[in-house]
């Protein structure tokens with residue numbers, strides 16, 4: 377099997393890598409297991425020093441790495457650069473805070489359990505397998521690896537098959553920074569080889585970011601082996617606009633929320649639910665800004681929206697729009713594949729959606745926005761909560777009571793008020809329903825893959 381870097385802006389095959397064979401997989405799993413044994417007896421200070429060094433190396437490589445990302449999956453170069461710096465920031469965040477997040481938790485009154493002292497201590501869980509997607513080829517991995525390595529775990533990375541250069545770059549980064557060899561070890565394997573790695577007794581846990589079918593498959597395999605999982609799956613996030621909102625700011629932000637990363641983000645605003653009193657005004661502004669976007673070569677600094685990462689992804693998106701149109705939806709802008717090489721899709725706004733259209737229930741992974749009219753806030757929440765997903769959400773309202781009402785009523789892992797969903801190392805990140813379970817980032821993210829060991833002293 378061959379893993380290839382194919383430039384989505386041109387369709388040109390830039391690079392090819394042989395997948396690892398059984399012997400190489402075995403060597404790498406064992407190396408990760410040994411790296412964990414070394415890491416678990418190091419202290420936070422050593423790990424923090426290496427993690428900060430990894431941040432410096434990333435920043436030093438920023439221009440080449442940003443180009444690598446853009447050529448491999450097509451996001452505009454400025455956004456690739458921002459991804460690299462966000463990774464460096466997150467590495468430093470965990471270098472600074474891991475010891476505090478994983479400090480012993482003492483029972484205030486140990487006599488209640490007949491002890492002189494009782495506490496819980498966070499130990500690393502072991503080797504964690506990370507099955508990762510292509511949409512943020514560095515960030516998705518660092519989001520998991522920074523807390524994982526700082527906790528003392530080793531990481532096996534099975535990256536998406538279309539980003540092998542990124543996978544190989546990450547394979548050496550942490551060793552260059554001082555971590556034991558194999559502390560983050562890339563497996564160049566396809567999806568079908570994942571189950572055997574999950575079943576390996578040296579692998580303690582699994583995390584997956586990707587689609588719902590991949591999540592179901594990995595969680596089932598982990599369940600059979602009784603291994604902890606964190607799943608970060610898709611989303612079809614609502615972006616709600618109420619009459620008290622600043623409409624111009626909401627419309628500008630809505631466009632960014634929809635098209636960042638060429639629209640291929642799990643936390644993108646995908647369904648725009650607008651109160652009937654401001655629906656037409658918002659829609660006019662939103663359509664204008666979507667129409668003004670520059671679609672083009674993602675290596676060009678002036679480009680707002682580049683190609684979709686894969687031909688399959690582009691075709692799937694086009695099918696969703698075509699299905700809606702065939703069933704009576706209206707396309708206000710876009711709705712077509714530009715006539716040029718590569719896997720582009722024009723930024724699109726669709727209205728007039730009805731429940732039999734696939735776009736209503738499925739995730740549109742690309743620059744396609746669906747706009748809904750809501751009669752009141754109950755109706756807005758009904759539309760927002762009608763999908764099987766529950767990742768994040770955004771609400772635009774300047775009424776504080778109304779904001780609080782939405783925070784309670786929305787089925788989502790996060791609510792962003794008068795803004796768009798962004799992941800920050802400081803904030804817990806994750807979803808409910810078919811968007812997955814478990815949390816990444818913040819203190820909770822580093823604790824997910826720890827063995828919380830209870831210690832009782834007579």
Ligand code: NDP
Nearest residue numbers: 508509535536537566567570586587590593609610642741
């Ligand atoms: P996938 O979920 O198929 O890929 C994500 C990762 O999972 C890849 O490493 C992939 O490996 C692996 N994988 C896929 N199927 C399995 C399996 N059965 N067992 C083990 N590992 C598996 O995403 P796609 O690239 O196909 O994108 C399809 C859709 O997924 C998108 O349209 C979007 O809806 C969603 N998605 C969501 C993301 C998010 O951020 N939450 C990110 C990417 C996609 P391989 O590449 O070798 O197939």
